[in-house]
Amino acid sequence: MYKYLIRPILFLFDAEFIHNLILSFFSKYTFFYTMLSFLYNPGKSENIIAGSNEFKNRLGLAAGFDKYGTAIRFFHSLGFSHVEIGTVTPYPQPGNPKPRIFRLPDYQAIINRMGFNNGGTIEVMSNILKARKYIQKDFIIGINIGKNKMTEIENAVLDYKICLNHLYNYADYFTLNVSSPNTEGLRKLQDRDYLDNLLSEIQSENKSLSAEKSLKLKDIFLKIAPDIDDEQLNVIFELCIKHDITGIIATNTTLKRPGINTKTTEEGGLSGKPLRKLSNEILDKLNKLNSVLPDKKLLLIASGGVFNKDDFNEKLRSGAALVQIYTGLIYEGPAIIKKILK
Numbered sequence: 001m002y003k004y005l006i007r008p009i010l011f012l013f014d015a016e017f018i019h020n021l022i023l024s025f026f027s028k029y030t031f032f033y034t035m036l037s038f039l040y041n042p043g044k045s046e047n048i049i050a051g052s053n054e055f056k057n058r059l060g061l062a063a064g065f066d067k068y069g070t071a072i073r074f075f076h077s078l079g080f081s082h083v084e085i086g087t088v089t090p091y092p093q094p095g096n097p098k099p100r101i102f103r104l105p106d107y108q109a110i111i112n113r114m115g116f117n118n119g120g121t122i123e124v125m126s127n128i129l130k131a132r133k134y135i136q137k138d139f140i141i142g143i144n145i146g147k148n149k150m151t152e153i154e155n156a157v158l159d160y161k162i163c164l165n166h167l168y169n170y171a172d173y174f175t176l177n178v179s180s181p182n183t184e185g186l187r188k189l190q191d192r193d194y195l196d197n198l199l200s201e202i203q204s205e206n207k208s209l210s211a212e213k214s215l216k217l218k219d220i221f222l223k224i225a226p227d228i229d230d231e232q233l234n235v236i237f238e239l240c241i242k243h244d245i246t247g248i249i250a251t252n253t254t255l256k257r258p259g260i261n262t263k264t265t266e267e268g269g270l271s272g273k274p275l276r277k278l279s280n281e282i283l284d285k286l287n288k289l290n291s292v293l294p295d296k297k298l299l300l301i302a303s304g305g306v307f308n309k310d311d312f313n314e315k316l317r318s319g320a321a322l323v324q325i326y327t328g329l330i331y332e333g334p335a336i337i338k339k340i341l342k
């Protein structure tokens, strides 16, 4: 019904307009949740210990779908084990000029150049607080953090620390987004010197916040780009081990246009089907690096091009403990969750 009736209607409208409309509708009309849950929620399927959290299944919603944390209860009702809110920056910012999301239906893909439009830490904090009253304890809320556009790359660490500080009580885990292609210079944070410093500062802040607030140490994930070479990937892996990072999310969107023949002039990050191969290659390489470690391994979270159970299983075979989706949900609708998890 979604693919043949609802999607064609939704796709008549601007992508961002319809996205926001749906999120605000379902965050307002909460009485739909019982019905949505009945239709789409596959129920608890497994108990997965990933880092210090327990997930009720391996499927989560990727960052960027609910940037403000307004629709956490909606995604909870659909049956995901976790949702990643954000990317959140210390202060609210409008992002890039619209239009900034483009569908490529022939390729089952999306190009976006949102540029971290978000409400800042205070808004996310209050939205998570509201949602927590209603959701089950086993629903995991991750917060994906980044830097404000105005912050120079040399001072970026401070922005990540502010986010960690403000949101420490509200997240089950944090993701450091160093891979969005739509914030100028952000991907430089994947380079050795910047990354070494970022991870070291974040982990020392993590330890002091945990002690100060008497809370367990938070899991820290690093979300990386698919557009990196083997040397860069080795450096990232080595630094994650050095700084006791819990895991890597592979991957964010790509600046490449694999298999896309249209003369699309739109700039931004490409997601969906054409990203699958690229992000799987990175995942495979990470899995290989993991396999030679003697004991403690990095947790791998896969993101990129999951549209069905085969795509999902492929990621698990390549060592992913958890899988996140975004574009697949837009093209396949909420039934994708049950199809993958049943």
Ligand SMILES: Cc1cc2nc3c(=O)[nH]c(=O)nc-3n(C[C@H](O)[C@H](O)[C@H](O)COP(=O)(O)O)c2cc1C
Pocket (backbone or CB within 6 Å): 062, 063, 064, 065, 067, 086, 087, 101, 110, 112, 114, 116, 144, 177, 180, 223, 251, 252, 253, 270, 271, 272, 273, 275, 303, 304, 305, 306, 324, 325, 326, 327, 328
């Ligand atoms: C419109 C849009 C906005 C996104 N915003 C973010 C973001 O703010 N932070 C982030 O880490 N990833 C963001 N992403 C990337 C997704 O989280 C995901 O990693 C990527 O789209 C690959 O997965 P997919 O092929 O299932 O969409 C965004 C993706 C899209 C399509």
